[in-house]
Amino acid sequence: MKVDKKLVEYLANLSRLEFDDTKLEEITAQLKGIVKYVEKLNTLDTGDVAPTAHILPLKNVFRKDEVTPSINRDKIFKSSPESDNGYFIVPRVIEE
Amino acid sequence: MELCDKTIHDLSGMLAKKEIQPSEIMKSALSRMEKTGEFASFIKTFPEEAMKCAGEQDKKALKGSLSGIPVAIKDNMCIEGKGTTCASHILEGFTAPYTATAVQKLLDEGAIVIGKTNMDEFAMGSSTETSFFGNTLNPWNKDTVPGGSSGGSATSVALGEAAGSLGSDTGGSIRQPASLCGLVGLKPTYGRVSRYGLVAFASSLDQIGPFAKDVEDAAILLKAISGYDAKDSTSVNAEVPDYPSQIKNGIKGLRIGVPREYFLEGIDNEVEACVRKAIKDLENCGAEIRDVSLPRTEYAVATYYIIATAEASSNLARYDGVHYGLREKAGNIIDLYKKTRSAGFGDEVKRRIILGTYVLSSGYYDAYYLKAQKVRTLIKEDFSKAFGEVDVIVTPTSPTTAWKIGEKTDDPLKMYLSDIYTISANLAGIPAVSLNCGFSAGLPVGLQLQAAHFNEAVLLRTAYAFEQMNDYHKKRAFSETAENQVKYY
Numbered sequence: 001m002k003v004d005k006k007l008v009e010y011l012a013n014l015s016r017l018e019f020d021d022t023k024l025e026e027i028t029a030q031l032k033g034i035v036k037y038v039e040k041l042n043t044l045d046t047g048d049v050a051p052t053a054h055i056l057p058l059k060n061v062f063r064k065d066e067v068t069p070s071i072n073r074d075k076i077f078k079s080s081p082e083s084d085n086g087y088f089i090v091p092r093v094i095e096e
Numbered sequence: 097m098e099l100c101d102k103t104i105h106d107l108s109g110m111l112a113k114k115e116i117q118p119s120e121i122m123k124s125a126l127s128r129m130e131k132t133g134e135f136a137s138f139i140k141t142f143p144e145e146a147m148k149c150a151g152e153q154d155k156k157a158l159k160g161s162l163s164g165i166p167v168a169i170k171d172n173m174c175i176e177g178k179g180t181t182c183a184s185h186i187l188e189g190f191t192a193p194y195t196a197t198a199v200q201k202l203l204d205e206g207a208i209v210i211g212k213t214n215m216d217e218f219a220m221g222s223s224t225e226t227s228f229f230g231n232t233l234n235p236w237n238k239d240t241v242p243g244g245s246s247g248g249s250a251t252s253v254a255l256g257e258a259a260g261s262l263g264s265d266t267g268g269s270i271r272q273p274a275s276l277c278g279l280v281g282l283k284p285t286y287g288r289v290s291r292y293g294l295v296a297f298a299s300s301l302d303q304i305g306p307f308a309k310d311v312e313d314a315a316i317l318l319k320a321i322s323g324y325d326a327k328d329s330t331s332v333n334a335e336v337p338d339y340p341s342q343i344k345n346g347i348k349g350l351r352i353g354v355p356r357e358y359f360l361e362g363i364d365n366e367v368e369a370c371v372r373k374a375i376k377d378l379e380n381c382g383a384e385i386r387d388v389s390l391p392r393t394e395y396a397v398a399t400y401y402i403i404a405t406a407e408a409s410s411n412l413a414r415y416d417g418v419h420y421g422l423r424e425k426a427g428n429i430i431d432l433y434k435k436t437r438s439a440g441f442g443d444e445v446k447r448r449i450i451l452g453t454y455v456l457s458s459g460y461y462d463a464y465y466l467k468a469q470k471v472r473t474l475i476k477e478d479f480s481k482a483f484g485e486v487d488v489i490v491t492p493t494s495p496t497t498a499w500k501i502g503e504k505t506d507d508p509l510k511m512y513l514s515d516i517y518t519i520s521a522n523l524a525g526i527p528a529v530s531l532n533c534g535f536s537a538g539l540p541v542g543l544q545l546q547a548a549h550f551n552e553a554v555l556l557r558t559a560y561a562f563e564q565m566n567d568y569h570k571k572r573a574f575s576e577t578a579e580n581q582v583k584y585y
Contacts (some may be wrong), residue, residue, distance in 0.1 A: 008450065013452045015409065016416075016433040017446055027447060033509050034451060038398040039139030041467050044474070051469030052476060054300050054330075055286050061329035075193040081423035088418050091428050 050092045099124035100256040101505040101572050102135050104165050105163030105340075107259060111164050118164030118208070122150035125166040125210060127254045132574060138254040139171045139181055141211035150209045162205030163317055168258035170249045171212035172219055173199050173304070174293040181225035181293050184217045186440025187421045196293020197328065198262060198304045205320045210258055213248030217442045218412065219297045220271055221245050222514045225505055226444040232502075235277060235573035236539050238499035246307070250277040252542040253307045254313045256574045260317050261307045265435075268300050268493075268518025270305045271530035275493035275542020278532040278573065280314040280585040281307050281560065285549045286525035287332035292326030299330075301400075301522040310569040311531065311560040315339035318552060329451045334550060342553045343560040344498050347381050350558065353388035353486030358517060364496045370534035370541040371492045374562060376488065381561045386486055390478045393520060395471050399520040401512055402455045402468035409452025411447035415440060447508060472523050479524045483548040488558050491517050493542030515545060532568040540568070 008028045012019055019027060072085065082089040099107065099121050110116045126143050142371045146166065169175065172182045174192035179253060181187045201207070216226040224232040232247040234240040236255040242251045246263025250273035253261050263270040265283035274281025289304045306317035306537050319340060322452040324333040342542025352377060359368060379385050417423040417436030424435035441449070447474045455464035482489060495516060504511040526546055535541035543562070563569055 003454075007454075008496065011450050011453045011457065012430070012458065015446075015449045016430070016437050017441070017449065018434045019446075022580045023443075025130065030447060030508055031115050031451060031454070034512075035399065036455070037509055038464065038468075039151075041398050041402075044392070044395060044431055044471055046467060046470035049470040049473050050213045051466055052472040053469060055333065055476070056330060056332065063326060069296060069524055071193050075191075076420075079193070079420035081421070090418055091426065091432055093429050 116151040118153040138211040152195040164207030168261040169250040172295040197290035216245035219245040243276035245269040276498040278540030292327035298404040351486040355391035358491040365534035374533040405452030493544040497539035
């Protein structure tokens with residue numbers, strides 16, 4: 001799989017990140033090295049091995065459907081960069 | 097010896113006998129902090145609040161196991177009403193609306209938080225050099241790194257600023273700085289300690305654990321923070337043993353395995369010599385030493401950097417400039433995300449988000465992420481098999497002692513490979529501890545012990561038995577008096 005500038009630009013857009021050209025070159029080179037290194041996993045036969053997503057044998061941890069106090073909303077909005085009366089303010093999303 | 101250089105169990109003993117008061121301990125710790133600022137353990141300190149709290153404890157009967165004890169908390173754990181930065185610019189302006197369970201448990205035992213410690217940005221790093229606020233210096237040699245990512249939590253204890261501290265360990269971020277700073281650092285079993293209030297890096301690997309001057313202190317801190325928490329659905333509802341009372345039971349007849357794969361290439365000669373000597377010491381304590389094999393060890397770093405970055409790229413999607421923290425102005429929402437994230441994250445974090453996005457993206461998922469999850473199964477099976485034959489596995493913690501500041505910052509892969517001995521424990525979810533087993537050119541060498549799930553007690557018992565064979569844990573990196581400036585080496 002070819003790691004090049006075009007791929008990194010594509011990934012940057014997916015990740016909502018921007019890089020200038022110098023940084024893009026640098027990250028592409030570093031990513032190439034890292035991807036080459038991790039490809040050593042392909043030397044292992046994992047044909048019928050089940051994947052591990054999580055180390056504990058946990059399934060559907062439910063709690064009782066009870067109303068309990070939650071974090072005060074004002075406390076949460078205190079940290080938001082821009083808000084108004086219980087709403088987060090963002091630039092206009094829907095076209096006029 | 098100043099009060100701030102004493103262990104938690106010594107201080108608690110003195111408090112119980114009313115030889116000292118909490119405010120005297122706090123004065124000592126705060127006075128130390130004034131002298132050690134250049135090491136930059138902290139992102140934020142709370143001296144007045146801590147002194148006030150200690151003064152109030154002077155007047156009360158002390159009940160908690162950590163009453164009057166100054167502690168430091170890695171700045172990726174929330175404390176209500178205080179900032180949590182994760183050493184990142186992107187969390188500028190964020191105030192935590194609640195307290196992490198592990199921190200709350202320390203407070204419930206009477207501990208007093210003196211500050212939030214420096215770290216690699218979002219815990220991504222092995223040297224505390226990726227912090228937005230600048231790097232932390234190793235107390236044993238200012239030209240070297242303290243390890244990471246919990247570097248500040250390590251140095252705060254090594255310098256006597258805090259009597260104990262909390263860090264988080266995703267691939268070695270407690271054990272490796274403990275090794276490089278000559279401390280005891282323990283990563284508990286995944287699920288032993290609640291992650292509620294710990295800012296997520298890689299959720300299937302992250303675990304909170306203590307830094308301490310010796311094994312008994314580590315046992316006290318571990319007991320305090322362990323246990324089920326309804327607020328973390330991955331915390332396990334299992335009984336918490338009374339760790340401190342079990343450490344002195346000895347290791348006669350205990351089977352200790354030495355995995356041959358950990359002593360191949362890349363290990364420093366003096367590190368290997370210290371670890372080999374430590375294994376001899378364990379044998380002299382009555383343990384039975386056996387050869388074991390963990391054949392997939394060489395695949396651990398590659399597996400880890402796929403799984404950890406995949407989880408990180410997802411976890412860090414929440415930093416969007418909308419809900420909290422930094423916001424860069426832009427005309428539309430997509431540009432707002434891009435500009436905020438590009439200005440807010442540092443290079444290493446961006447690199448890992450890109451790699452994580454790559455291994456999860458359509459067309460590459462099976463080749464990288466799924467493949468890594470399968471190898472994770474094999475690595476886990478290696479340990480299950482080994483723990484059928486032995487009770488504890490002994491290895492070095494880090495292939496080298498602390499390296500020079502800047503030495504590995506230009507080569508991410510080289511930095512990643514410094515975690516080669518610690519990463520497997522996170523992939524397998526098992527507990528592991530690092531403790532000092534000697535010095536090389538004046539820098540501490542770490543010994544790592546690993547055990548099967550929820551067997552922290554046997555780790556601590558083994559570590560304690562080893563600790564009694566030497567006096568490394570009694571050495572302090574920082575001394576206030578001229579005649580003691582001559583260090584141990």
